[in-house]
Amino acid sequence: MIKHILVLLDGDAADERALNAAFTLAKLFHGHVEAFHVRPDPRLAIPPIAEGFSSDMLERLIREAEQADQERASHARRSFDAAVATAGIHSVGYPDADTAIASGSITATWREMVGQPEDILTQRGRCADLLLFAQPFDAPANVLRLETALFETGQPILLAAPGMDGEALSSIAIAWDGSRQAARAIAGAMPLLRRARNATILTVDGDDDVNGPTAPMITCLSDHLAWHGISVAVDVLHKDGRPTGELLTGRAKEIGAGLLVMGGYGHSRFREMVLGGATRHVLGTALECSVLIAH
DSSP states (O other): OOOEEEEEOOSSTHHHHHHHHHHHHHHHHTOEEEEEEEEOOHHHHSOGGGGGSOHHHHHHHHHHHHHHHHHHHHHHHHHHHHHHHHHTOOEESSOOHHHHHHHTOOEEEEEEEESOHHHHHHHHHTTSSEEEEESOOOSHHHHHHHHHHHHHSOSOEEEEOTTOOTTGGGEEEEEOOSOHHHHHHHHHHHHHHHHOSEEEEEEEBTBHHHHSTTTHHHHHHHHHHHTTTOOOEEEEEOOOSSOHHHHHHHHHHHTTOSEEEEEOOEEEETTEEEEOHHHHHHHHSOOSSEEEEEO
């Protein structure tokens, strides 16, 4: 079950979309939404170019940074309060988990902290069922946090499309290549797959899992899902010169899938995230469906 959903709010327009999607999930599973905003320490955020400035100039820069941070924090809190009201959530604060579970309540918590957003995202993300971000990802900081969540938390990430609702999540496409990452994504998506009306395995012709020695794994996956009461169709995609990521997302759109489940590929090299091609496509493209991704 998806009971604990984590949402990082930046104090911008994406906050509303992320919160609405988070409460959509919480209503499906009678879950808890933990929304948090991280205010950076302004004394650590001063750029190196300012090292030669006078103390008065540095203090002014710090005051301006603090004011901007406070405005973002206030915007994030207003977005949270508005989303809670819209969703009709009555249990807000630090609810008792046992009481909430026993009553089937949908709950929410607001947290505001000071530190590095990526560090706190990693710490709290490792203790959540799912981390949620809103598409599109039009700022470098958003992409960095997505990469941090994907590679550092060990938890599935939901990239929510605009307007994502329960109906959209009833039709799911599964990108399958037999990899560990794809298997982890499917495990993370299992609660959603169990309640879906339609599920389709998408696999690309030419991958080992279609024509090679691991081809039986397609049947193996179908059998595994059947043990969970999930009936799936299998759709073999033929390479046509398009990148794999584009091929998968295009087919997901054609079959009307509201959610694409896929492995997230890449590695960390010299503290820099290096993404695989399909993962780059998903993170860098405005998609019409939501994506659940895991590494």
